[in-house]
Amino acid sequence: MTPLFGKLFDQLDARLHVRADTRKSANKVFPSNWSFLLGEVALFSLVILVLTGIFLTFFYRPNVEAVTYTGSNPVFAGRTLPAAFESIVRLSSDINGGLLFRRLHRGASHLFIATIVLHMLRILLTGAFRKPRELNYFVGIGLLTLAFGAGFTGYSLPYDSLAGTGIRIAYSELLSLPLIGDRVAFWIFGGAFPTGDVIPRFFVLHVMLLPAALIGTVGLHLFMVYRQKHTQFPRVGVDGHQLVLGKPLWPLQFAESTTLFLWTGGLLAAAAVLIPWSDVALLGPYVPGEVGNNAQPDWFLFWLEGALRIFPPIEFGIPGTLIISGPFVAGVVLPGLIFTFLAFYPFLEKWLYKLEGEWHVLQNPLEIPLRAGVMLGVFSALLLLSAAATNDILSRMLGIPIEVMTWFFRITVIVAPIVLGLGIARYARRRLNRRQRHVPSTETEAQQRYIAA
Amino acid sequence: MRTLSLPMCRSLIGWFVVVAAGVVLAVWWSPGDVSAQEAEELGDVALGSQLYAQACAQCHASDGRGVEVPGTDRVAPALQGREQVTAAYVDLVLRTGRMPPAADPFDNQPRKVAFNEAQRLAIVAYTVEEFGLTNDLADVTDLPEGDPGNGQSVYAENCAACHGATGGGGVAGGGAWTPAVNTYEPVTLAEAIRVGPFQMPAFGEKQITDQEVADVGAFLEEVRSESGTPLGLVELNPVFASGFVALLAVAMILSLFWISSKPTWFPDPEADADEDRPTTPAAVTPVDTTEQP
Incomplete structure (x- = not known):
């Protein structure tokens, strides 16, 4: 520590008595692995999202009243536009740095959700969700849901023709809820679509409620990691159940994280210059009733869009009273089942293998046949559903009629995950048999082979 | 033989004038002649005839009625006698390269444009003259x-x-x-x-x-x-944006390998036991000796 910093710290300590606690935190050990930094990148993206979001809030107009655009964009000069879209055109064409900030914000949102998903994959594959970390795993699923919510509302705010189409689909999904659908849709949208209330309401969600919830939940997530210590990869000759190996928070981990933060910012800035993440002016303002060909949501909702696209157009129930429709099954029931299943997967594994005690060392997913099978099955299904959301563009690129494409996805999205999941589970089981091992039920047992070697 | 009386003669001459005027008018206003004239304004009909025979006649027939497309069981649309098919229509399919097709004519795919402007207008001129298509080109394109x-x-x-x-x-x-x-x-x-x-x-x-x-x-x-951006990218459809998100994620992961650690697979003690394990300790040494919580 530099002398100046040391003196300042002494003054602080004389008043607040923080030396002991700070020493303890500074010596806190963080196991080192590249995949442990995915969550950190998500955190840094969130910081960049908040900073760029504040800038955008100064210029964005959260309503759809008609205003005349008087700026320099040749397509819209002198035209009457919804205020939200007008302010987006103004930000992009007339305000210095506006387009850069919009692209930074959108790029950071992509990186935010992408790293959350990759982080979640790492947690699921290596078993970092096991006791005592089930609680933090739930918090993580909550964070992913909040991130989806923030992503969707943010995609909607520019009120371009794609955003309006997305809002229209969300409205229809609410309508599809049996019995209460029309009331819920009316309550959330403040009337029948299109209403002037949806943009102001999404704005409040996007700049106030969701960020506050996200920041609070991230705080809880980090506190729990700090409290419970980080999991670590196994090492030959080390009993990972007893010892944590890694870098101390100060100065090594701090230096690494600072480097990573600066690097993340730089990468996003470079991407913002090169990639037009958020350019929507040519799409034009949303005109209710008009939908353009090839309209997709952002990538993280492709799996939902895909399910809606390939689900057969059926409905059953009592006409006029209770109707279970295709959009309800594909857009509400299916994602609900997938999220619930993933949330309760830790308990399934625990029950099936009769796991006991606490687990702090990560495992190769091939050591646990159930996990290998379920993860490959679920994530291949999600990937195939996501691919189905691009069926129109695939159809065009490959020259295969869209109807053939739809049937291809209807069949593969059911068959492929089952075949792949059972296949990898069988491979994992045979691998264990070949090595004359079984799934250990305590971590002490699991660590034996590393200590013995 | 009796001679024609003067009044009768006059009336016959009158009729003759009317008929002659009618014939002249009819000849003057006949669509064939008009299109012939306009066709020449469009392009070189002789060249058009030659190009039509080379590139179009195989499927649309020399008289423009449309015959079975070789190698398929589908019939090419007729060019003649359909109100919809005009000079502008012919000009459009040639201009965009939709016709003539290199392979399957029904595949609905964009193609390379086969003719330059003079050749294209020559074919349009030929179809206008030969099949009597309405010449709406000037109306449409002005x-x-x-x-x-x-x-x-x-x-x-x-x-x-x-x-x-x-x-x-x-x-x-x-x-x-x-x-x-x-x-x-x-x-x-x-x-x-x-x-x-x-x-x-x-x-x-x-x-x-x-x-x-x-x-x-x-x-x-x-x-x-x-x-667009320095990469020449203009507004991205979310599908193409998703490809760039994947690239961004890959770039981020590669940077993590560089900033933190190279990827390693789970150690396998059984497999490692046969080999000489490295005797140097792991690079990161500080050990937290406290018990797990």
Whole structure:
């Protein structure tokens, strides 16, 4: 520590008595692995999202009243536009740095959700969700849901023709809820679509409620990691159940994280210059009733869009009273089942293998046949559903009629995950048999082979 | 033999004049002659005849009635005697490269343009003369100055549903695809709007005025002239954006290998036992000796 910093710290300590606690935190050990930094990148993206979001809030107009655009964009000069879209055109064409900030914000949102998903994959594959970390795993699923919510509302705010189409689909999904659908849709949208209330309401969600919830939940997530210590990869000759190996928070981990933060910012800035993440002016303002060909949501909702696209157009129930429709099954029931299943997967594994005690060392997913099978099955299904959301563009690129494409996805999205999941589970089981091992039920047992070697 | 009386003679002469005038008028106004004249204004009919025989006659027949396409069991559409097929229609399919096809003519895919302007106009001239097509080329392609702003809203209402919000094209169902229209000249767009090629409906002047046609052209011109980022990328459809998100994620992961650690697989004590394990301790040494919580 530099002398100046040391003196300042002494003054602080004389008043607040923080030396002991700070020493303890500074010596806190963080196991080192590249995949442990995915969550950190998500955190840094969130910081960049908040900073760029504040800038955008100064210029964005959260309503759809008609205003005349008087700026320099040749397509819209002198035209009457919804205020939200007008302010987006103004930000992009007339305000210095506006387009850069919009692209930074959108790029950071992509990186935010992408790293959350990759982080979640790492947690699921290596078993970092096991006791005592089930609680933090739930918090993580909550964070992913909040991130989806923030992503969707943010995609909607520019009120371009794609955003309006997305809002229209969300409205229809609410309508599809049996019995209460029309009331819920009316309550959330403040009337029948299109209403002037949806943009102001999404704005409040996007700049106030969701960020506050996200920041609070991230705080809880980090506190729990700090409290419970980080999991670590196994090492030959080390009993990972007893010892944590890694870098101390100060100065090594701090230096690494600072480097990573600066690097993340730089990468996003470079991407913002090169990639037009958020350019929507040519799409034009949303005109209710008009939908353009090839309209997709952002990538993280492709799996939902895909399910809606390939689900057969059926409905059953009592006409006029209770109707279970295709959009309800594909857009509400299916994602609900997938999220619930993933949330309760830790308990399934625990029950099936009769796991006991606490687990702090990560495992190769091939050591646990159930996990290998379920993860490959679920994530291949999600990937195939996501691919189905691009069926129109695939159809065009490959020259295969869209109807053939739809049937291809209807069949593969059911068959492929089952075949792949059972296949990898069988491979994992045979691998264990070949090595004359079984799934250990305590971590002490699991660590034996590393200590013995 | 009796001579014709004068009044009778006069009346016959009168009739003769009327008939002669009628004949002259009929000859003067006959559509064939008119199109022959206009066809020559369009292009070289002789060259057109030659090119038609080479590139078109195999499927559309030398008399333009349309015969079975070799190698398929489908019949090519007739060019003659259909109100829909006009000079602008022929000009459009040649101008966009939709005809003549290199391979399967029904595959609905965009193709390379086969003819230059003189050759194209020669073929149009030939079809106008030979098959008596309406020559609407000048009407359709004579456009006022367009306003891109109004064009965007006309486009959104009439075109976006099939051709995509920024004219990138899309699917039309039943093995048909709508072409990308943001690469076409305003004249091409005007022809397509008026004649309604293939599955596309024709839009008359009551639906889209000449001014609005020009506006749509100006809007798509604006889309085309968008300079984009240093990589030349203009507005991304979310599907293409997702590809760049994947690239960004890969770049981030590679940076993590560099900033933190190279990826390693789970150690396998059974497999490692046979080999000489490295005797040097792990690079990161500080050990937290406290018990796990």
